[in-house]
Amino acid sequence: MSRLALSDTDKQARDWFADTTKSLGCKVIVDAMGNQFAIREGLKEGPPTVAGSHLDTQPTGGRYDGILGVTAGIEMLRTLHNNSITTTFPVGVVNWTNEEGARFPISMVSSGVWAGSIPLSHAHDLKEVGTGSATMKSELERIGYLGDKDCSFEAVPLAAHFELHIEQGPILEAENRKVGIVQGVQAYKWFTVSVRGADCHTGTTSFSHRADALLVASKMIVYSHRAAARKGALASTGILTLKPGSTNTVPGSVDFSLDIRSPDNHIVSEVEADCKTAFAKIAAGEDVEGLNTDFVASSKSCSVDWKLDTDSPATKFHPECISCVEDAAKSIFGGETQALTKPMTSGAGHDSVYTSKRCPTTMIFVPSRDGVSHNPVEFTKPEDCAMGAQVLMQAVLRYDRKRAEGKV
Amino acid sequence: MSRLALSDTDKQARDWFADTTKSLGCKVIVDAMGNQFAIREGLKEGPPTVAGSHLDTQPTGGRYDGILGVTAGIEMLRTLHNNSITTTFPVGVVNWTNEEGARFPISMVSSGVWAGSIPLSHAHDLKEVGTGSATMKSELERIGYLGDKDCSFEAVPLAAHFELHIEQGPILEAENRKVGIVQGVQAYKWFTVSVRGADCHTGTTSFSHRADALLVASKMIVYSHRAAARKGALASTGILTLKPGSTNTVPGSVDFSLDIRSPDNHIVSEVEADCKTAFAKIAAGEDVEGLNTDFVASSKSCSVDWKLDTDSPATKFHPECISCVEDAAKSIFGGETQALTKPMTSGAGHDSVYTSKRCPTTMIFVPSRDGVSHNPVEFTKPEDCAMGAQVLMQAVLRYDRKRAEGKV
Known part of the structure; x- marks a missing residue:
């Protein structure tokens, strides 16, 4: 149709x-x-x-x-x-x-x-x-x-x-x-979350020297699901783009959408606040609920920025x-x-x-x-x-x- | 230059x-x-x-x-x-x-x-x-x-x-x-990993009814990093594409590259085998090292397929x-x-x-x-x-x- x-x-x-x-x-x-x-x-x-x-x-x-x-x-x-x-x-x-x-x-x-x-x-x-x-x-x-x-x-x-x-x-x-x-x-807010690290060669850069924007974004996506689930809310990522996009280059740049929903405006804000705190820690390489417990920590960290695209109470x-x-x-x-x-x-x-x-x-x-x-x-x-x-x-x-x- | x-x-x-x-x-x-x-x-x-x-x-x-x-x-x-x-x-x-x-x-x-x-x-x-x-x-x-x-x-x-x-x-x-x-x-193998779930509306589909290919792929990327780190190897994802690609649609389809490297051919094979076992469990919704311990489990699961693109001993x-x-x-x-x-x-x-x-x-x-x-x-x-x-x-x-x- x-x-x-x-x-x-x-x-x-x-x-x-x-x-x-x-x-x-x-x-x-x-x-x-x-x-x-x-x-x-x-x-x-x-x-x-x-x-x-x-x-x-x-x-x-x-x-x-x-x-x-x-x-x-x-x-x-x-x-x-x-x-x-x-x-x-x-x-x-x-x-x-x-x-x-x-x-x-x-x-x-x-x-x-x-x-x-x-x-x-x-x-x-x-x-x-x-x-x-x-x-x-x-x-x-x-x-x-x-x-x-x-x-x-x-x-x-x-x-x-x-x-x-x-x-x-x-x-x-x-x-x-x-x-x-x-x-x-239900209320919903749509965000674009931008993670910035550094492009580097997948073969020549040890984990301890990476700022891997996709690894960090993956942890954030897993975290957002947990944070929403705890509150009976929804969190979803429908768009994810990365640069530069080559098998042997660690992506230095990832943008992803984050859609948070709940019947209650306050719950949406709580999940948002929870994710903002946790994403900052994840980007900085601090542990959040075991997600950052890697066997090799990195001396480099990523930055994270949030842009609000839609706010529908x-x-x-x-x-x-x-x-x-x-x-x-x-x-x-x-x-x-x-x-x-x-x-x-x-x-x-x-x-x-x-x-x-x-x-x-x-x-x-x-x-x-x-x-x-x-x-x-x-x-x-x-x-x-x-x-x-x-x-x-x-x-x-x-x-x-x-x-x-x-x-x- | x-x-x-x-x-x-x-x-x-x-x-x-x-x-x-x-x-x-x-x-x-x-x-x-x-x-x-x-x-x-x-x-x-x-x-x-x-x-x-x-x-x-x-x-x-x-x-x-x-x-x-x-x-x-x-x-x-x-x-x-x-x-x-x-x-x-x-x-x-x-x-x-x-x-x-x-x-x-x-x-x-x-x-x-x-x-x-x-x-x-x-x-x-x-x-x-x-x-x-x-x-x-x-x-x-x-x-x-x-x-x-x-x-x-x-x-x-x-x-x-x-x-x-x-x-x-x-x-x-x-x-x-x-x-x-x-x-x-060092030895390296390049794979394309394909995760297939089901597209659904981010606002109308509860976590318990989703087969979210991007959430599953995110867990796999986090896992591959851990699996490689444990063995002193490298695992990296440089390409990730998803469909359909809309803020309010949970992606039913994700393909990502996986580049596994080690000076030792056997270690590459061990990391590959470890990831293959773990990815199958993650896709099926079974827990792997806390990655699948979601607060809301889903009754639906994803499928996962591996394609070997390059094998360089x-x-x-x-x-x-x-x-x-x-x-x-x-x-x-x-x-x-x-x-x-x-x-x-x-x-x-x-x-x-x-x-x-x-x-x-x-x-x-x-x-x-x-x-x-x-x-x-x-x-x-x-x-x-x-x-x-x-x-x-x-x-x-x-x-x-x-x-x-x-x-x-």
């Missing part, structure tokens, strides 16, 4: 979204970022309670990431339409533009503009990755989705945002559960939204609710991170086979998709009832 | 070598690999005892690596010429072609052809690295150095080969010594040649000989590795500042170069005397 944002195939999916939701009695608003809001009238006026996600994918994406949240929202509209149900307040479905950040390199950029977190002009000027020269604005114009409506939470206010999404991790499947009730999105979802999802799950699973559901924290970012800044928000997870995502083999069983869609609709309707009862 | 083999600047250096040695009374033989043999007649006929090294450099090389051995040899010829000394047998100087392997990608290729270890046609057909299409043969023809003489130890036999070279390591400088008396060249230099160098050093350093010299094993390969297969051979090392080589800052003090040249000449003359006395 490859449907890059604002491509010709994305235009086809958008046209389908508009035609389908209009046929189900909705009006469709398109804003200046191409976000599509399909809104179905209620008995009373007011901002809609929506199901939202995205229809764009990674270059080699799966058929569920984002898409499930939008199509399940449309299924909700169809059910209401076919059964002639009118909600108290409007309900709707949102298709957010370029959530993946795969073609225009900021993830969740259009919910970010809507929330006021990213300037519109900055988003419009984003150039596509690779050798092309198209910008978000030029592509929005080209495919006819540069809407008249301002892209903002003030121009298009939402009462609440519910996002059904695949877990993209293995936990629900491993524990034989059906639904994750998402409490928030934890998001806590709205208790009333979470409670609607819990109640929806209970009505479906009954006595098995505890066995079949699990309170979870989203490991990855989603449009719901931005909507939660401007309206009550939560998410619903369904199982991912083997935890695989951003890959054509991404898979969620049809019955699991259906279960998620049912929880989504019931949660939206419960939220509408709470609004009607003046409880939110 | 950049003088790539068979370039226009290499032709200039070769012309200078030929003109200079001819002016010192030598005849100059050029063989089919462009090796230049400057030979000065002795009282008796026979193969020459030579000083040999190379005039080519790395793309950003130093002014000493190789060059010192040739220029010191020419200084020897000049001293003999100016003092009208005639040796018993011929003596000479050799400039071996493309020792560095920097332009035509086999190191020591022309001494390798001379020794019968590398087929002439294979060497002639070597293409220059980069985008050019020149071969060794076409460049030898272009600069006029494709000689008539067969390139072989039978067509141009040598009685003995002495090579003065900078240490390219920091030991002599660190220990305040002047001369390394080289006993041989240890070279032992000739005792009679070594003894000539020792005696030369004693005559210069007297009572300080033990303090100022050191028996050493060459960590790197040199033309002397190939000559030692076909004639008695040894090497003499002089200090390298900070152990730096293959770099413009490479430096050896003038007085250290002079001391090395003196030992070289005396060693060659002592070997000639031994021949005259029928002792070799």
